[in-house]
Amino acid sequence: MRMLSKMKYWIGALILGALVFTACDDEEGEAPALTIEALTATGTSLETGEEVTVDLNAASSASDVPPDAVFEITFDREIDTETVSASNISISDGDNDVALTVTADGSVVTVTPNEELIQGTDYTVTVSTALLASDGGTVTNGSRTFETAGRLPVVAPQEDAQVAYWKLDGNASDEMGNYADGTEVEVEYQADRFGTIESAAYFDGDASIIEIADAGALMTETQDFTISFWLKPDTTNHFNDDGNQTGMFVFGLGAFYGIQYEIFGSYDGSKYAVSYVNDEGTQFAEDMFFPSNATDNTNGGWQGWDFARSLSVTEMKNTITQTWYHNVFTYNAAEKKGYLYFNGELMKSFDFNLWPDGDPKQTAAGVDYRGAEPEVFDDLALGFIHSRAGTLFDDAAFGNYENPNANHFKGWLDDFRIIHAAYSEDDVATLYEAERP
Template identity: 20%
Template sequence: MKKHTYILLFASVITTQLFVSCNEESIDKVNAPIPYESIGGYENSDEIAKDHLLAKFSFDGNIQDSKNAITGGVGTDVTYETGVKGNAYKGSASSFIAYNTVSNAIINLKNISVSMWIKTETHTGGAQSLFMLPKKTDFWGNIFSLIEANDSNTSMFLKNHIQKDVTPSIPWSGQFIEHKDDNILKNMYGAWKHVVWTYNGTSSTYSIYIDGVKLDLPATISKRYASDPSTGGGPYGELSNSEVSKFIIGGYQQHLGAPWGNPDGWMLHYTGLMDEFRIYDTALADNEVTALYKLEKDNR
């Protein structure tokens, strides 16, 4: 009897241990983190065109470019607020960031995509500068984005500027691309908006996306020319910046001091919020912009 009792007791202990072990494995499986579902084939936003991402400013309590293409930053009256991902840059009537060093990768851009999240309100009295790649020998900079004054509705008059300085020079070397009138950007104030604009030097084509959606632009805006196409002007071609010096977020090159003069009264600092500012040396494809929007919105 004792022998049988020991056998039964041993079997009971083994069974209990197996049950506990299996139960713990089941609990571990239940509590295991669920992997994110990929978006557009990407797990996080930095995977998109990763070999073409030159600069990235996340503003998570600092003004650094995590790609180190734009360095030596000094902030003036810079503060932070909750953004789309972590913190965001919070602008004001006196805020801006001046960077002293710009890499050759930025200087020699031939194609470009600029991506950012903005949240702002309407303003009066001039144009607010989101960013600018300055030019030492010109009143205007090389590449930049401005928001013109608008106090009448929720639509945004946005201006983007591109540059092509070549020898021999072309008549339309510096070009403003304006979103106004029938092409004004609708419902842009009071909420976070994802803005991406691109220029493809191979096709001389400009595009803009709001919240991951490509806007339908007329050819008068999307197609860029080196001179008047009605008199035989050919395609604009690749970008070519010149006399690049420094970089600025939230202001104009005139806010940087010498060699520029004092800013005109209409040159305003950006007063809204900005998050996840990126520069690529390629024109992102439609699916890449959509994935970038969704992944950043998902905090990835």
């Protein structure tokens, strides 16, 4: 009996020892969790152009991450390079994953987006549990959120009708891809109305011009028409041959044979000149003057001007010079009416229905381009009334491009859009609110 008891004792001890040994062996076999010690994003500041680094490893979500950022993730120990791939590390805006290039060196993983991130957008960077340490440890708390610097791209009202959009963010490319890159002469890219560097085109008032070739279709393939852009005229030291302040041709597509916009030399008003065609095929131009102290057909103005906001000279100068403002001209072919808006507010409108009886303009059908070489070419010119190839106004000091004291535009242009649709008052207000600083 005593021998049997001893045997039971030793057998029990052996079993217990085996269990303890197994348990200890399991604990030693589990690698500790892989920890993110640092996560940073390094790129170019939109405001200064200098390199900045943003910490994404803090408790709260990071902001102002440069869109061109490269991400560096530092772990507490060496990474198994076999598990480092874009399938195990992701950056997503919630709807779309960003294409990435991922590399590792020791305990550091570098994540490079293949394209710049979208400005003003929330993203999440995630490290999955499939990424392992060299000892097999898996990551814990592998998700961080951040917001990129800048502003979210604006979707214009009636986006399907937008046929051209020059953001002028460092180049003269049409974002829609419908027109070739513009030819640039003496144009600089400077800070825009948000303070973002190289995001607006600056024209020097002497020779600066951007020419977009074969642009006549902007007016021949539509009846309804809207043009929208931001500008900040610079009136300092801008004089003509007589030493007086000179006007500014902000842009032109064949001058009045297409469309042009100019600011008066006194800076107390501006005008559009636009070409139209009527139901009989007759083409004509019509000026839309908007001076200070403007009048309409209710207070002594022309019978076709059905609305005009009266701004004093001071109010007009404060609106259209030395400050950014939003400019929209839109023509509604069904109504036969044109409208001018500054900063989302109606400034003036005209109605071809109110022209004198028998006037061919009463049957206006829509906008049209009617330019012919050599006077004008069908190039959209930003910074002057028409492209350099045209001969129109060559014999006039104000209109000869080669004359540095001509009515060259001096100032900044940004977000230049052409829409083949008529904008309503709500459309204009929506775009203004979306694009305003």
